[in-house]
Amino acid sequence: MRRVGVWFISVLLVLVMAACSGNGSAPASGGQTGTPAAEPAKGEPVELVMYSWRTEDKEAYAKFIAEFEKKHPTIKVKFKSVKSTEYNTILNNSLTAGTGVDIVQLRPYSGTTSIADAGYLLPLDDIAGVKDISQSYLDAAKGSDQKIYGVPLSINSAVIFYNKKLFEVNGLQPPTTWDELLQVSQELQKKDIIPIAQAGKAAYLLSMTHSVIGPSAYGSNDYVDKLLKGEVKFTDEAFKESIKRMQELAQFFPPDFVAIDDKDAQALFYTGKAAMYINGSYRLETFRKQSPDLPIDILPGLAKEKGGETPMINWVDGSYGIAKSTKHPEEAKTFIAFLASKEFGQMFSDDLDRLSAISGVTPKHPLVQKMTQLSEKSMAPYLMLVHFGEGTPTTKTTFEDAMQGLYINQINVEKVAEDTQASADKWFKPKK
Structure with missing residues (x-):
């Protein structure tokens, strides 16, 4: 009877702990909630969800992502864009819940700092290509701790x-x-x-x-x-x-x-x-x-x-960072390294008529060239x-x-x- 009683109590404790781990509330600063997703089988594609406020760029990002996936067939990226005026609310809800997003487009300057300081982002300082970006541009994508939390996207005028x-x-x-x-x-x-x-x-x-x-x-x-x-x-x-x-x-x-x-x-x-x-x-x-x-x-x-x-x-018009709650941090870092590359920067500039923040990118649009000259x-x-x-x-x-x-x-x-x-x-x- 004593052994049965001990067995019963042990099972009960396991059940209670399992129930608690599956129904936790959202953390105050950037932790994960919900039951962790099952790890994909070896060789099975991992999907990263990417948030953006640029609904106009959906077609271009389909092209950019296709180029990335050619070189990384086990990483799939889903581009989800919403209206700019609704973006902050949707992003904040996802970050607070700790689900639904892996790659996040970040508002520049204080917009990035506030989210980074709240603990919702992974630092990107050690990712290839990030520190090659101009420091004046990186200043728009840092937390109060001076770590880099975003890859600057473009320079706007x-x-x-x-x-x-x-x-x-x-x-x-x-x-x-x-x-x-x-x-x-x-x-x-x-x-x-x-x-x-x-x-x-x-x-x-x-x-x-x-x-x-x-x-x-x-x-x-x-x-x-x-x-x-x-x-x-x-x-x-x-x-x-x-x-x-x-x-x-x-x-x-x-x-x-x-x-x-x-x-x-x-x-x-x-x-x-x-x-x-x-x-x-x-x-x-x-x-x-x-x-x-x-x-x-x-x-x-x-x-x-x-x-x-x-x-x-x-x-600096925003940057891309990694949600701390991502279930696939290594794959997300691989994609961020792509966004920090000259290859992406040149495609971005050519397809969207924008001035990329990535070093070594030459704009082909004559008016973007004119803006660059006027800026100088x-x-x-x-x-x-x-x-x-x-x-x-x-x-x-x-x-x-x-x-x-x-x-x-x-x-x-x-x-x-x-x-x-x-x-x-x-x-x-x-x-x-």
Whole structure:
């Protein structure tokens, strides 16, 4: 009886432990949950799920992944893309649950840091090719511990796209200063042409446009340096002037632009109803697909005065990392090494008309080449994204939401500046 009792208790303990291991709750910082997946049989393909917010790139990634799988037939990669505005929520849910994703596309700068610091990512420092990438690019993919958690994907530029034919037909020269932009916009409006195809439903589009317009009011890198040192604030006159200029541009945007999607704004541009469109260089791919014969060119940021610097506004556009909860870390590292290779970087640049962050890649698209040359001449950061993407909510988000409020007449320029500075005061520490 004693032996039977001991046997019964032992079995009961095993059952209880098994039940507990199969129904654990999500960890506070990046652990795995659920029953571990059975290891595939030797030689059987392993599937990696890859998350991205670039729905437009699905076809190109099918090609990239096919090239990878030729060399690694036992690793299959499933590319899953969702709308950019929904991506953060979906990614956070998967990382918290510890299931569903292996390779993750990461927002740059603070977007990567916050996820890495929460313990949801594997460090990539020892993966082949990663440390060959420029350190300035890798800074956008690090945790607070200075380890690398992402392979930077591309270098983006915020630019003014313009329709060369509309400008030529109407005898207009591309603007290089704020005053010239106003003059050109007024002339286009007289011809019943929308000067600037701007959308405002997604608030981030407003800070991107501001990154191009802002230097015409406060200058370029000298002002940014002072801002980072705490010598000037968002409530100073120079920055408030940049907000006023955004407000003044509203008359040249589509009617009710705050309520329209970016895709609607793109359509106004590539159908010739609008002459200019301000967005990231990644829209080259979109226009090539939607209207391959569209006669477009690009302008960098506006100069503060005639003949002054027209800075190219640049930033690292995300990176790819490995979810710590992956069941296949070695295979995931093999795929990450591919993403860090010149082979992938060149395919990425050629197929998507983008500037790769990988060293040694030469862009073939003439406008991407032009952006590269302009960047070498004069470059400035996407201010809110690169330097003010922290806080809860982030200062970038606070600025964007305030801009929406400005455009629907809920707040004024002074309030936009005050709210932005108040957000920065909660976390930002000036450089010494």
